[in-house]
Amino acid sequence: QVQLVESGGGVVQPGRSLRLSCAASGFTFSSYGMHWVRQAPGKGLEWVAVIWYDGSNKYYADSVKGRFTISRDNSKNTLYLEMNSLRVDDSAVYYCVREKGKWDLWGQGVQVSVSS
Amino acid sequence: DVRMTQSPSALSASIGDKVTITCRASQGVNTYVAWFQHKPGKAPQSLIYAASYRHSGVPSRFSGAGSGTTFTLTINSLQSEDLGTYYCQHYGSYPFTFGGGTKVDMK
Numbered sequence: 017q018v019q020l021v022e023s024g025g026g027v028v029q030p031g032r033s034l035r036l037s038c039a040a041s042g043f044t045f046s047s048y049g050m051h052w053v054r055q056a057p058g059k060g061l062e063w064v065a066v067i068w069y070d071g072s073n074k075y076y077a078d079s080v081k082g083r084f085t086i087s088r089d090n091s092k093n094t095l096y097l098e099m100n101s102l103r104v105d106d107s108a109v110y111y112c113v114r115e116k117g118k119w120d121l122w123g124q125g126v127q128v129s130v131s132s
Numbered sequence: 133d134v135r136m137t138q139s140p141s142a143l144s145a146s147i148g149d150k151v152t153i154t155c156r157a158s159q160g161v162n163t164y165v166a167w168f169q170h171k172p173g174k175a176p177q178s179l180i181y182a183a184s185y186r187h188s189g190v191p192s193r194f195s196g197a198g199s200g201t202t203f204t205l206t207i208n209s210l211q212s213e214d215l216g217t218y219y220c221q222h223y224g225s226y227p228f229t230f231g232g233g234t235k236v237d238m239k
Contacts, residue, residue, distance in 0.1 A: 060232050060233040061168070111176070118166070122175040
């Protein structure tokens with residue numbers, strides 16, 4: 017079954033860290049670029065970061081640059097998002113998305129809540 | 133960074149209506165525009181890529197058009213299952229950006 021499944025979300029205090037995972041199955045993970053996208057409560061979609069299929073390039077939204085790190089382990093078919101120095105406005109549902117010229121597969125999302 | 137401005141931000145329509153959503157880019161993005169549908173509590177669904185190409189499985193009543201700075205998503209003959217929020221996105225250069233969204237509900 018072709019799917020992406022996020023995990024690792026939860027409630028965390030401001031300034032702390034959290035690592036999200038996105039497990040891929042049913043397709044050749046190492047052939048696809050991967051993105052993280054988030055949606056804060058009551059807000060629209062926001063692109064967060066991308067990593068190329070081989071991990072050679074990574075790009076970030078200005079809002080997370082220097083605090084978040086995207087990575088992947090193609091041997092484990094897993095995408096990661098390491099989130100440090102978390103802020104209240106990082107609270108959102110985080111989605112991983114597959115891309116090869118077009119975005120065609122989304123995970124179901126994982127909730128991250130940053131609160132004291 | 134490229135800014136994507138979507139209009140309207142919300143609309144009400146009846147079953148069978150033709151609905152058009154517009155997205156304007158702050159600079160030319162060729163045809164590097166996608167459209168997504170998002171329903172509450174669900175993962176977004178990809179509808180259109182490269183401005184006018186439908187993803188596999190997307191009903192033919194959805195169509196996209198445009199190039200450069202102005203893009204449209206049209207839903208011909210709106211169905212009840214089309215309710216939700218629609219987003220445009222440019223992906224011509226990093227950072228990718230989404231429009232603010234258009235919420236479609238029933239009149």
